[in-house]
Amino acid sequence: MLIQILNGIVYGGLLYLLAVGLVLIFGLREVVNFAHGALFMIGAYIGFSIAAMGYWWSGLLVSVFAMALVGCALDAAVFSTLRKHDHIVTVLVTFGILLILETVVTKVWGKAYLTYPVPPLLAGTVSIGGSPFPIYRLFVIAVSVAVAVSLSLWLRYTRTGLYIRAASTDARVTSMQGINVDRLSLIVVGLGTALAGLSGVVAGPLLSLSPTMGNYILIDSFIVVVIGGLGSFAGAFIAALLIGQIHNFGAVYLPWAATVLPFMLMVGILIWRPTGFAGSRT
Amino acid sequence: MTGHVIEGIGLSRRYGGFAALDNVDIAVKQGEIRGLIGPNGAGKSTLIDVLSGRAATRGGKVLLNGEDISALTPQERRRRGMARSFQRTNIFPDLTVEQQLLVAAWAVPGADIAEVMDELRLTELADIPAGEISYGDQRRLDLALALVGRPAVLLLDEPAAGLTMEESLGLARILRDLANRWKVTVLLVEHDMQVVFSICDRITVLHLGRSLSEGTCAEIRVDPTVIAAYLGTEA
Numbered sequence: 001m002l003i004q005i006l007n008g009i010v011y012g013g014l015l016y017l018l019a020v021g022l023v024l025i026f027g028l029r030e031v032v033n034f035a036h037g038a039l040f041m042i043g044a045y046i047g048f049s050i051a052a053m054g055y056w057w058s059g060l061l062v063s064v065f066a067m068a069l070v071g072c073a074l075d076a077a078v079f080s081t082l083r084k085h086d087h088i089v090t091v092l093v094t095f096g097i098l099l100i101l102e103t104v105v106t107k108v109w110g111k112a113y114l115t116y117p118v119p120p121l122l123a124g125t126v127s128i129g130g131s132p133f134p135i136y137r138l139f140v141i142a143v144s145v146a147v148a149v150s151l152s153l154w155l156r157y158t159r160t161g162l163y164i165r166a167a168s169t170d171a172r173v174t175s176m177q178g179i180n181v182d183r184l185s186l187i188v189v190g191l192g193t194a195l196a197g198l199s200g201v202v203a204g205p206l207l208s209l210s211p212t213m214g215n216y217i218l219i220d221s222f223i224v225v226v227i228g229g230l231g232s233f234a235g236a237f238i239a240a241l242l243i244g245q246i247h248n249f250g251a252v253y254l255p256w257a258a259t260v261l262p263f264m265l266m267v268g269i270l271i272w273r274p275t276g277f278a279g280s281r282t
Numbered sequence: 283m284t285g286h287v288i289e290g291i292g293l294s295r296r297y298g299g300f301a302a303l304d305n306v307d308i309a310v311k312q313g314e315i316r317g318l319i320g321p322n323g324a325g326k327s328t329l330i331d332v333l334s335g336r337a338a339t340r341g342g343k344v345l346l347n348g349e350d351i352s353a354l355t356p357q358e359r360r361r362r363g364m365a366r367s368f369q370r371t372n373i374f375p376d377l378t379v380e381q382q383l384l385v386a387a388w389a390v391p392g393a394d395i396a397e398v399m400d401e402l403r404l405t406e407l408a409d410i411p412a413g414e415i416s417y418g419d420q421r422r423l424d425l426a427l428a429l430v431g432r433p434a435v436l437l438l439d440e441p442a443a444g445l446t447m448e449e450s451l452g453l454a455r456i457l458r459d460l461a462n463r464w465k466v467t468v469l470l471v472e473h474d475m476q477v478v479f480s481i482c483d484r485i486t487v488l489h490l491g492r493s494l495s496e497g498t499c500a501e502i503r504v505d506p507t508v509i510a511a512y513l514g515t516e517a
Contacts, residue, residue, distance in 0.1 A: 159388055162377065166385045169374040176336070176372075177427065178360035178389030 002129045004248055010137045010206070012244020013144025017199035018217060019224040019236045020151065021192030027168030027231045028185045029079045032087065034094040036196055036221070037214025038101035043067045043197030044204045044213065045109055048116050051204075056119035063197045071193025075186050105211045116204030140202050147195065148237050155233060164188055168231050220247065223262045227269050229276030238277055287312045287467040288364070288435045292342030293332050295325075302328040304491040305342070308469075310435075310484075315461050315468040317482035317499075319475070321512050324488040326471040327369065330437045333469070334366040335359045346435065361390060363434035367441055371424045375413025379404055379423055382412055383430060390431030401460060402426040418449045425453065429460065436468045442477050450474055454481045479503070487512060 018040055025033050043063045050059030078097070082090040118136045125132035155161035167174040167181050175181045200214075207213055224243050228235030243262050250258035269276065286309040295303040303325045310316045318326050331337035333344055335356040343352040351359055374382055380395070383404075387393035399405045402422045407415055412423060421441065428436055441457075442450040458481040461468050472478050478485065478499075485502045487494040489511045495502060502508055 159384075162381055162385050163388075165377060166374045166382070169376065170372070173368070173372040173374075174385070176334070176356050176360065176366060176368075177386045178357050179385070180357055 003131050003133055004252060005245065006128065006133060006137065006141070008245035008248035009144075009241065010140045010244070011247050012241040013141050014199055014203050014206075014217065015221055015224050015243055016144050016237055016240035017147060017195050017202070019221040019228070019240055020147070020233060021195040021199075022221055022225050023228070023231060023233055023236050024164075024168075024188045024192040024195075025079070026225070028164070028171060028181070028188045029075070029083050030087070030171075031079050031082050031090045031094065033079075033192075034091060034218070035074075035097035035101060036094075036193075037218030038098045038105075039067055039070065039193050039196040039214075040200040040203070040217065041209075041211065041214035042070070042101060042105060043200030044116065044207075044209055045105055045200075046197070047201035048114060048204055048209055049109075051117055051119075056117065060198070060201045063201045064194045067197025067200075068190040068194035071190040071196075072186050074193065075189035079189060080182060080185065102211045109209075109211075111211060114209035116207075116209055118205045136205055140206070143198070143202055147198070151233065160184070160187065220262055223266045227266055227276050229278040232276065232278035235276055235278030285312075286310060286345075287347055288333065288469065289345040289348075290329070290333055290339075290342065291345070293329065293344070294340045294342055295328050295332055295337055296340060301491045303332060303339075306488070306491070306493050308486055308493070310467050310469060312434075312467055313461055313465045314483045315458065315470060315481050317478040317485040318469055318471045318488065319473075319478060319485060319502075319512065320488035320494070323490070324512075325491040326488055327439055328491075329488065330366060330439050330469065330471060334364060334437050336366075357389070360433075363431075364437065365428040365430075365433035365435070366437035367424050367428045367439055369440045369443060371417075371420045372427060373412040373420050373423055376411060378409050378411055379415065380408040382423065383426060386427045386430040390433075393431035395430060398426045398429050402429070402456065418445060421445055421449070421453065422456075425456070429464075429466070432464050432466065434467060436466050438468060439471045440473065441470070442472060442474050447476070450477050451480065453477075457481055 018036065022033060022036055025031055046066055047059035047063040050062055078093065082093060122136045122139050125134050155165055163174065163179055163184055167179070167184055171181050220243055224236055224239040228239035246261050246265060247258070250261040254261065289309040291307055293303055293306045306325070306329060318329065320326055328337065332339045335354060339352065343350050345351065346362060346364060351362065383395040383398060387395045399408065402425060404423060404426055407419060412420060425441055442453055445453065454477045457468060460466055470478065470482065482499060484496065484498055486496045487502060487508045494511055495505050495508050497505065
């Protein structure tokens with residue numbers, strides 16, 4: 001049972017890393033980023049390419065940095081413009097970006113499934129409650145918790161964090177108070193996509209790499225964002241852990257219904273509370 | 283220099299085929315509270331939008347202390363001393379009163395939130411999330427946000443909307459007092475004529491996007507064109 005709970009936390013942690021990027025981007029730009037799963041996938045491929053040369057940790061750093069740059073470019077070239085358009089336009093454009101990125105990855109790395117290695121430092125298992133548990137999975141939990149705590153402290157206690165919380169509530173009013181929301185968005189989207197890259201690298205050894213690897217986890221991440229409440233960082237954390245557990249326990253005890261359980265939960269929560277756990281937007 | 287802190291010259295703004303603002307001139311002196319009145323659709327909020335940079339003027343220009351600021355963004359105008367409020371409150375419900383004021387203060391060089399909190403009687407609410415304070419307190423917070431950094435010009439769009447008569451007059455007294463002591467120039471859009479006539483030095487009346495009349499409160503009260511278009515015989 002303890003191992004099952006830990007496995008649920010591992011998946012929940014990965015979902016959080018991806019979902020919090022969606023929350024950040026939606027909060028400031030009001031863009032529902034369907035390309036986020038593709039950014040997760042590209043992050044994994046970049047990390048993989050460098051890890052395959054024997055530099056696992058460098059792969060992680062390069063991937064995070066590269067995805068941050070991609071995010072800044074996306075914000076400047078696409079998201080800043082999309083904000084003025086209807087939400088359906090943003091959905092279509094980001095979906096188009098997803099297809100383009102998948103095609104690029106297919107051309108560069110091929111369609112075949114690739115295996116991402118575990119770094120030697122994190123290989124092996126430890127005994128938890130008498131059962132072996134991979135050290136690498138504990139690392140995934142640690143990364144997720146570290147990101148959640150750092151992000152929470154940053155948003156709560158720093159100047160930029162306060163600006164982001166204000167702009168996520170109402171970008172127009174924040175702008176009228178003299179704050180450059182476009183510059184803020186560049187930071188936020190860059191951070192969101194960097195977290196997608198981090199999530200892709202960290203998830204790499206747990207999943208097989210393929211051009212479509214981001215699609216399934218993106219759907220679960222959207223469920224996390226909706227259940228947690230659009231624009232809510234704390235809500236996303238709680239919802240990610242919940243979906244992680246449901247995903248894991250569903251796969252073990254209700255395998256025939258495992259794929260629909262998160263959707264059923266989402267429907268139930270939206271009927272009970274249309275703004276999600278902690279959201280103020282519908 | 284013309285002696286006016288804020289000037290709008292030939293301001294026009296169209297929404298589709300509708301002229302929300304049609305070649306309007308306005309000039310307000312330092313420390314003056316100028317009321318901006320008129321029926322719904324007269325162009326009052328549009329004039330505030332154009333002056334603050336939220337909406338562009340089609341022709342015409344906006345001067346701040348004699349300098350043409352027509353090309354500046356709202357953020358740049360805020361940093362140069364032009365603040366504004368909106369018809370609805372601008373608060374961020376999840377941030378505490380102090381955090382909200384800090385957000386506004388960090389964007390304005392040399393701003394001090396302590397004096398604003400003190401003047402608007404918000405000090406004891408500093409640690410409470412803004413979404414949890416009363417509506418009257420939220421309205422005072424809204425005014426405080428605009429007053430951070432002692433702006434030269436304050437553009438207020440119905441700051442007393444939704445307040446009781448007692449709260450409205452209390453807010454009006456604070457505004458009058460700050461305009462006198464801080465020499466803040468105020469352009470006030472307000473439907474509550476009791477508030478307008480109690481604190482304004484002069485009044486500009488807009489009607490169908492044009493400037494209908496301008497004068498002191500006493501002059502506006504008896505202006506037959508204003509009475510016919512807006513005030514009615516009871517004013």
